[in-house]
Amino acid sequence: MTVLTIRTVDDPVLRRVADPVTDFDAELDRLVRDLGETLEQARGAGLAAPQLGVSLRVFAINPDLPGNELRLDHLVNPVLEFPDAEEQDGPEGCLSIPGVYLDTKRRMNVAAKGYTKLGDPVQVVGSGLLARCIQHETDHLDGVLFIDRQDPERRARLLTTLRAADWWDDAAAPTVRVSPH
Template identity: 35%
Template structure:
C-alpha cells in the first residue's frame, strides 16, 4: 500500500467528472488499498479517486468513531438512487481543501447502489454522518466540491485563499 499525494484546491482536476469503472480488477483493488491508506493517514473519513489524481468512479469511506474498530468501505461506481426530503446539516471539511470547514445542508437519508471489490452489486441505506459522507464523495466524482453548497461569497473567499497559497508555493 502506498500513501498518495492529495490533489488540493485550486487544482482543476477536482472539477472533472470521473468515468465509470468497466471492471473491478487488481488495479482497482490496489487503488482502493492506496486510497484507504491515504485517507487514514490524512486523517479523513472519505476519499474519492480524483483526490489522488485518478479519474475514476471509486470512493473509500470509514465513519467509525475514534477508539472503535475501523470499518472501511469501498464503493465502485456509486450512484444515489433515492434521497429523503428531510435535510440534515453537518460541518464538512475536505482533504482537498485542508483546514476549511463549513456547514452544509444535504438530504438526511440516501439509498446508494454500488459495486464492491468482488464485482458484486450492492445497495446501502445511509443516514447521519454516513449519508453526508457518501454524498460528499459522490459529489467529487461529479466535479462538485462541498464549497459549492455554501454561499457564493464564502466560496469565492475560499477559492481566492487557496489560489493565493498555490501561487506562493510555486514561487518558493
C-alpha cells in the same frame, strides 16, 4: 503502505466527471487500497479517486462512520437514491480544501447502490454523517466540491478564507458547479 498526495482545489482533475469503472481487476484493487491507506493517514471520513488524480468512479470511506453497519470501506460506480426530502445542515470539510470547514446542506438519508472492488453488487443505506460522507464523495466523482453547495454568503466567506491560504493560487481559482444530486 502506499500513501499518495491528495490533490487540492486548484487541480483540474477535481472538476471532471469521473469515468465508470469497467475492469474489476488488480489495478482497481490497488487503487482501493491506496485510497484506504491515504484516507487513514489523512484521518478523514472519505476520499474519492479523483482526489488522488485518478478519474474513476470509486471512493473510500471510513468504515467506523456512525450508521455503517455493513462496515463498507469503499464503493465503486455509486448511484444515489434519496428515500425522503429531509435535509441536514452541518459542518463539512474536504481533504482537497485543507483547513476549511463550513456548514453545508445535504440530504439526511441516502441509499447508495454500487459494487465492491470484486464487482459484487452492494447497497448501503445511511443517515446523518454516513449519508453526508457518501454524498460528498459521490459529488467528487461528478466534479463537484462542497464549496459549490454554499449559498452566496457562505461562498463569499469561503473565498476569503481560501485566498488567505498558503496553497491558494489565484490563477487556478475554482469555478462553481451544480451537483446533479
